[in-house]
Amino acid sequence: MNDADLGSPAQPVPARQSQKEATRQRVIAAARELFDSHGYQGTTIREIARHAGISVGSVFTTFASKGEILSEVMQARLEPLYAEIDRVMPHVRGSTADRLRTMFAVHFEFEAQHVRLFMSHIAAAYDWTLPPGARPYGRTPGLQEVIRDVLVKGQAAGDVRPDIDLQEVVDLLLSAYAWTYRLVITREADAKSLIKVMDRQIGLIAEGFAPRN
């Protein structure tokens, strides 16, 4: 150790931090590509490390599991989507069902660009070995909040039963939305046909939350 080190104790830390941050970004970029081409099951930490050009050990100093890496990838990716949704939704008119349809259509169009990546995100929801820090599909707050907002407004407008358990409706919509992507696997469906199916499903759920006469 020399005097320079003692004299500037702040310096080595940021240097190490920025290096750590650079590693993080490389891992995230590599993982985004791999999850999008190989899916959740087909992607391993070892491949992510190789693709990012770093050692497996370095990946593990930053992330505990591949699920956690995927969570970071999705978080970064979904931020602009929810900024857009927040901007657009207040201007969307119509019934609660129609407002939900518009909101989900925006989602399908967005995810269609990297549909395998989103399906990896869904698949991770069924991997219960993930650490609590990971946020697979269904545990990301963004979508839940947007749906809940639409439903609360619907209650105010008399479109949604006041006594319904909103969380249950949110969960049903989350489930319908996620499993619609099954059609990508079974029929290679595009965004347009996914939206069509989702529109019908929303109609059916809306019958369930409509006020009773």
Add this chain to the structure above:
Amino acid sequence: MKHISPTQVAVDAPTRAPTRRALAKQQTRLKVLAAARRLFSEQGYEGATIRDIAAAAGMSTGAVFANFTDKSDLFREIMADDMEALTAAMRDAAIRGRNVEDALLKIFMAGYTFYKTRLQLARAAFSVSWDKDGGPTLRGMSSSTAFQDLFGEQLTAAVERGELSQEAEVKLRSQMLFDTYLSNFPQAIFEGWSLDALQARARDQIRILLAGARRG
């Protein structure tokens, strides 16, 4: 060289020998399947290798490959067995339902109860079902489609009984019920919800999904 009399050959060769071989092959298959099930259950799908499975079954990897093309083939076979058993259990449960809502609820609960003891297999099944390569095959198996059809059968029967309207959109509605059944798995199994809590949630979900069909 061992001497074989002509009569022995005549008796053994055409009838008993192929049967014995077929039986041995069948036994090998069953042994491999049992070992694979145990390893998938203990170590998960990704964690178990064909080599481990062969060792656990007490045979060579060559013997495993003579019966199954690869690990996913083995896994599908196990899933098919389970889905057939579960479909039968669900059908039995549904018969005891007082009405369509109750029958569906019993179907849901039969599934959650079944997989409570097969956590790793459930996890692997979900993982494979969303996989680009394994997904289409797993979802297209006859045991998978028969399993899904069960939900539609309940709705069709309810329409026939006059419990649900003729315009019940059976296909879409049964698909959504099936999706909802699957979507509860993270809570049902991975988050360790009690069966009572799950039942209350599933009942509400089924009510919401059936609401539109009751009015018609």
